[in-house]
Amino acid sequence: MKSITSKKAARALPTLRADVNKYTRGVCELVVGSDRFVGAAVLAVSAANRMGAGYVKAYTGEKAAGVLHIVQPSAVVLSTEEFFEEEHASTECRPRAVVAGCGMAGTDDDVRRVIDLLVLCKAPVLLDGGGLRALACEEGAAAARKRFVEGIPTVITPHGGEALRLMRFLEESAQDVPDPGRLKPQELALALARAFGVVCVLKGPDTFIATGDEESAGDVAAMLQGTPALAKAGTGDILAGMIGALLCQGADPFDACAAGTFLHARAGMLAAVDRSELCVTAEDVLDHVSAATAALERKIRKEGN
Numbered sequence: 512m513k514s515i516t517s518k519k520a521a522r523a524l525p526t527l528r529a530d531v532n533k534y535t536r537g538v539c540e541l542v543v544g545s546d547r548f549v550g551a552a553v554l555a556v557s558a559a560n561r562m563g564a565g566y567v568k569a570y571t572g573e574k575a576a577g578v579l580h581i582v583q584p585s586a587v588v589l590s591t592e593e594f595f596e597e598e599h600a601s602t603e604c605r606p607r608a609v610v611a612g613c614g615m616a617g618t619d620d621d622v623r624r625v626i627d628l629l630v631l632c633k634a635p636v637l638l639d640g641g642g643l644r645a646l647a648c649e650e651g652a653a654a655a656r657k658r659f660v661e662g663i664p665t666v667i668t669p670h671g672g673e674a675l676r677l678m679r680f681l682e683e684s685a686q687d688v689p690d691p692g693r694l695k696p697q698e699l700a701l702a703l704a705r706a707f708g709v710v711c712v713l714k715g716p717d718t719f720i721a722t723g724d725e726e727s728a729g730d731v732a733a734m735l736q737g738t739p740a741l742a743k744a745g746t747g748d749i750l751a752g753m754i755g756a757l758l759c760q761g762a763d764p765f766d767a768c769a770a771g772t773f774l775h776a777r778a779g780m781l782a783a784v785d786r787s788e789l790c791v792t793a794e795d796v797l798d799h800v801s802a803a804t805a806a807l808e809r810k811i812r813k814e815g816n
C-alpha cells in the first residue's frame with residue numbers, strides 16, 4: 512500500500528494550455544440533490560466548479576436549482592429529467608465526467624435513474640451518497656460491470672456505512688465475498704473495487720483508494736494524513752465534486768481519486784489552521800480548496816516536476 516504523496520497528487524493536476532476553451536477544459540455534469548438534501552447538491556457543484564471544470568452543469572430539483580442560481584451563477588442549472596434527454600459521451604472537444612448521487616435520498620426512483628445513467632453515459636461516472644444504492648441491486652451491479660468490460664471508468668466514494676451496505680448486497684446475491692467484519696479498510700476497498708469493476712474511494716479517518724483493474728490489482732493508495740476537522744456533514748459531497756472535476760479534465764481515474772483525496776485533506780488542514788479544527792465547516796473546506804491547490808502547484812514548481 513502506498514501513501515498519496517504530493518508528487519502522486521500532482522499527476523492529475525491539469526496544466527492549462529493557452530488555447531483552451533470552457534469545453535475543452537472539461538464538462539462536469541452533476542445529477543445531484545433532492546428536496547430533502549439541497550445542501551449536498553450545492554456543495555458538490557461548487558466543488559466541481561472550484562476544482563477547474565471548464566463547464567459545470569447541475570441537474571437537480573427545484574429547491575437546489577433556486578439556491579444554485581444564486582450561489583453558483585456560473586453553473587448551468589437544469590432539471591434532473593433533462594439529463595436523460597441529452598447525450599453524454601466524452602469527446603476530444605468536450606471531455607466530460609458525470610457525478611451522481613450526492614444528496615439523493617436513495618428512493619426507488621433515484622435507483623432507477625442512476626442505473627439508466629450508468630447505461631446511458633459513455634463517460635466516466637462517479638457515484639456517491641444516495642446514488643450508491645443503485646449498485647446494491649442486480650441490475651445496477653451488472654450495469655457497473657458492463658461499463659468495466661467496455662473500459663468506461665466508474666468511481667464510487669462510499670463512507671463506511673455505504674460500503675457495508677454494498678458488501679451486504681454482494682453477500683445476499685451469493686457472491687464469493689469475504690466477511691466485511693474481518694476486513695481491514697484497505698481490503699474492503701479492494702473487495703468492492705473488484706466486485707463492481709470500479710475505482711473505490713473508501714472514506715473515513717483514513718481513506719483508501721483501490722481499483723478493480725486486474726493489471727493494477729492490489730494497488731491501493733492511502734491518505735493517512737487527514738484531519739478530524741473533516742468529520743462534518745457535507746465534506747464528502749465536496750470530495751465527490753472535486754474528483755468529478757479532475758475526471759472531466761482527463762485525469763486517469765485512479766490518479767483523479769488520489770489527487771482529489773490529497774487536496775481535500777490539505778484543504779481541511781488549511782481550514783483548521785485558519786478557523787481551528789473545532790470550528791471548521793464543510794463550507795470552510797470548500798473555501799480552502801484553492802489554497803491547497805495553489806500550495807501543491809508551488810511545490811511542484813519548486814521541485815521541478
Ligand SMILES: NC(=O)C1=CN([C@@H]2O[C@H](COP(=O)(O)OP(=O)(O)OC[C@H]3O[C@@H](n4cnc5c(N)ncnc54)[C@H](OP(=O)(O)O)[C@@H]3O)[C@@H](O)[C@H]2O)[C@@H](O)CC1
Nearest residue numbers: 548549550551612613614615640641670671672744745748
Ligand atoms: N447538507 C446536505 O444536504 C447533506 C446531505 N447529505 C446526503 O445525505 C444522503 C444520506 O447520506 P448519509 O451519509 O447522511 O446517510 P446514510 O447513507 O443513510 O448513511 C449513514 C449511516 O451509515 C452508517 N455509517 C457507518 N459508517 C459511517 C461513516 N464513516 N460515516 C457516516 N455514516 C456511517 C451510520 O449508521 P450507524 O453506524 O450509525 O448505524 C449512518 O446512520 C446522501 O445523499 C448524502 O449525500 C450528506 O452528505 C450530509 C449533508
Ligand SMILES: Nc1ncnc2c1ncn2[C@@H]1O[C@H](COP(=O)(O)OP(=O)(O)O)[C@@H](O)[C@H]1O
Nearest residue numbers: 670714715716737738739742744745746747748
Ligand atoms: N476523523 C476523520 N479524519 C479525517 N477525515 C475524516 C474523518 N472523518 C471523516 N473524514 C472525511 O470526511 C469526509 C466525510 O464524507 P461523508 O461521510 O461522505 O460525509 P457527507 O456524506 O456528510 O458529505 C470523507 O472525505 C472522510 O474521509
